[in-house]
Amino acid sequence: MTFERSFMNFVQILSEEEITPEISPSALADVSKEYSLRSIVAIISNLRESEQAGEADVIVPLFGPVPENEAPSYLFKHTLAGRKTVTFHIYTRDNKSWNEEEYQSFAIIVDILMMHTERFLLGKFVKDSALTQYLTGLPNSGGFIAYATRLCESREIMNYDSFFFNLKSFGLISRRYGLTEGDEIMKRYSQKLREFCEPDEMIAHFGGDNYTALIKKERTQKFLDYIASIPVYGMKNGKQEEIKVAAVTGVYAVDESLKEPGQLISRSAMALNYAKNVANKPYVFVNKAMSTRIYRQKQIEDRYEEALANDEFRIYLQPKVDIFTGEIIGAESLARWFCNGVVLYPTEFVPILEQEGMVASLDLYVLKKTCEFILGWMKAGIEPVPVSVNFSRRDLNYKHLAREIVQIIDDAGIKRNMIQIEVTETANEDERILMTNFLKNLKEKGIDTAIDDFGTGYSSLSNLRDFPVTMIKIDRSFICNEAVNDNDEIVLRNIIHMAEDLGIKVLTEGVERQDQVELLKSVGCHYVQGFLYDNPMPEGDFQKRLIKRNYS
Numbered sequence: 114m115t116f117e118r119s120f121m122n123f124v125q126i127l128s129e130e131e132i133t134p135e136i137s138p139s140a141l142a143d144v145s146k147e148y149s150l151r152s153i154v155a156i157i158s159n160l161r162e163s164e165q166a167g168e169a170d171v172i173v174p175l176f177g178p179v180p181e182n183e184a185p186s187y188l189f190k191h192t193l194a195g196r197k198t199v200t201f202h203i204y205t206r207d208n209k210s211w212n213e214e215e216y217q218s219f220a221i222i223v224d225i226l227m228m229h230t231e232r233f234l235l236g237k238f239v240k241d242s243a244l245t246q247y248l249t250g251l252p253n254s255g256g257f258i259a260y261a262t263r264l265c266e267s268r269e270i271m272n273y274d275s276f277f278f279n280l281k282s283f284g285l286i287s288r289r290y291g292l293t294e295g296d297e298i299m300k301r302y303s304q305k306l307r308e309f310c311e312p313d314e315m316i317a318h319f320g321g322d323n324y325t326a327l328i329k330k331e332r333t334q335k336f337l338d339y340i341a342s343i344p345v346y347g348m349k350n351g352k353q354e355e356i357k358v359a360a361v362t363g364v365y366a367v368d369e370s371l372k373e374p375g376q377l378i379s380r381s382a383m384a385l386n387y388a389k390n391v392a393n394k395p396y397v398f399v400n401k402a403m404s405t406r407i408y409r410q411k412q413i414e415d416r417y418e419e420a421l422a423n424d425e426f427r428i429y430l431q432p433k434v435d436i437f438t439g440e441i442i443g444a445e446s447l448a449r450w451f452c453n454g455v456v457l458y459p460t461e462f463v464p465i466l467e468q469e470g471m472v473a474s475l476d477l478y479v480l481k482k483t484c485e486f487i488l489g490w491m492k493a494g495i496e497p498v499p500v501s502v503n504f505s506r507r508d509l510n511y512k513h514l515a516r517e518i519v520q521i522i523d524d525a526g527i528k529r530n531m532i533q534i535e536v537t538e539t540a541n542e543d544e545r546i547l548m549t550n551f552l553k554n555l556k557e558k559g560i561d562t563a564i565d566d567f568g569t570g571y572s573s574l575s576n577l578r579d580f581p582v583t584m585i586k587i588d589r590s591f592i593c594n595e596a597v598n599d600n601d602e603i604v605l606r607n608i609i610h611m612a613e614d615l616g617i618k619v620l621t622e623g624v625e626r627q628d629q630v631e632l633l634k635s636v637g638c639h640y641v642q643g644f645l646y647d648n649p650m651p652e653g654d655f656q657k658r659l660i661k662r663n664y665s
């Protein structure tokens with residue numbers, strides 16, 4: 114057999130083979146005979162040891178068994194990209210020597226082996242990087258799931274707790290040290306985490322400051338104590354500074370309810386969210402109340418559209434009263450959700466619908482129903498009162514909202530001034546512009562508007578000038594104290610006077626006691642809403658109230 118034939122055969126088979134480090138004996142069958150080959154081993158090592166300390170040589174058997182403690186017959190050295198060298202150790206049968214020609218021609222075979230090894234290493238690198246975070250070298254989400262899946266399959270996962278944590282000072286670190294040094298700090302921090310782990314535990318880095326961990330149950334408290342404060346250093350102007358990195362953590366104590374590995378992440382993440390936003394604690398364990406909450410939230414999202422179509426939403430009306438005359442001067446429409454025999458209140462579902470961008474359809478629905486009520490009263494010969502409808506700030510992203518509101522009112526065939534639109538104020542500058550335009554738009558079209566929850570959060574007197582509104586509704590927190598104090602009274606008096614000067618009506622919400630009425634009378638507030646007069650009620654009940662007209 115000629116060299117060309119055996120060589121072509123080798124290349125041919127190699128290119129058809131699946132890329133594993135080992136080269137099948139069939140590919141090297143002819144070549145091995147010709148060169149009396151026994152074994153070929155590739156040893157991959159780092160060119161500059163000092164820079165990648167800790168990474169051991171990788172021994173890759175390409176052909177035949179790996180001989181132990183035996184000097185190879187021939188060595189061929191190649192340099193790989195990425196500061197690595199590959200040395201091919203060739204062992205011949207009975208240590209047979211080649212002549213010069215054989216040696217030269219085998220060098221070509223080594224080139225091919227080199228290509229094969231590179232292809233293999235590249236494949237391995239791609240596979241590894243699918244499982245490790247490039248910066249810190251810790252497993253990433255893929256690596257976490259791969260490991261967790263194995264633990265779940267063997268049920269060993271029952272011995273672990275699952276953690277999801279963020280760094281408290283992450284933003285601070287990036288600002289103080291900049292991106293490059295920030296990355297170095299994350300690497301040092303990750304190294305400290307690695308040091309804590311026992312061989313069967315794992316810590317993963319999902320990127321940013323998102324870390325997860327699977328720690329043996331008996332070491333959970335130790336781990337929480339450890340990550341409560343990990344000292345690392347940062348370099349600033351050539352000097353080392355010590356930083357104590359604290360974590361906020363959600364813990365899921367793995368139990369029988371675990372169905373699939375993804376829940377190790379989602380449940381601990383849910384607890385982390387709770388630790389950060391609700392409990393404000395360094396760590397929180399998943400508990401029943403938390404999962405019930407999430408479950409409720411999911412149900413609300415899933416069932417909403419259907420519920421709207423099925424008329425599960427009912428509109429309750431709460432009278433607005435003139436405290437000087439006792440007369441009903443209007444009402445507010447408030448949504449209730451009759452969901453499988455339970456009444457859900459808007460405080461429960463409105464925030465979720467807002468978050469999911471679904472609240473506009475509810476608000477427009479409430480508006481439609483409200484228009485129908487008013488029309489119904491008129492048809493029944495009852496003098497109607499204006500009714501207000503709440504519109505969420507989230508609705509403002511909806512482009513033709515004002516136009517749609519007018520359309521609904523006009524289509525219903527009622528007067529535009531029978532509807533008032535309530536919105537709450539915002540601190541966000543972009544939203545403010547949207548809001549001002551929205552209010553102006555409605556005013557031009559002859560629809561009354563109100564600022565809801567005035568005095569809480571972001572509303573302020575100076576903004577009143579810019580907001581073309583008909584009414585402000587003072588939040589009940591202003592009068593809900595056991596006894597209203599002098600300062601409250603001064604603030605109230607000033608709000609009312611300023612609003613009056615600007616031609617804006619004032620209503621106070623949440624009036625429950627007679628002494629609050631007296632106070633409001635003394636500061637000159639005419640209109641109220643509150644349990645003292647009536648709770649929000651179904652439309653049928655409200656109609657009866659409306660016929661009576663007066664609280665006397």
Ligand code: C2E
Pocket residue numbers: 431446447448458459460463472475476479503504505565566589622623624625642643644645649
């Ligand atoms: P809000 O607009 O400030 O509505 C007044 C809330 O205070 C109502 O709660 C009402 O039942 C309650 N309330 C009335 N009088 C008293 C009182 O004397 N004392 C106390 N403690 N509370 C009183 P509700 O119906 O649970 O509504 C809560 C909030 O949900 C509303 O606050 C409003 O912001 C929002 N909301 C209600 N319906 C809708 C809706 O259809 N669309 C939108 N976007 N939001 C709505």
Ligand code: CA
Pocket residue numbers: 445503535565
């Ligand atoms: Ca309101």
Ligand code: CA
Pocket residue numbers: 565566586588622
């Ligand atoms: Ca309010």
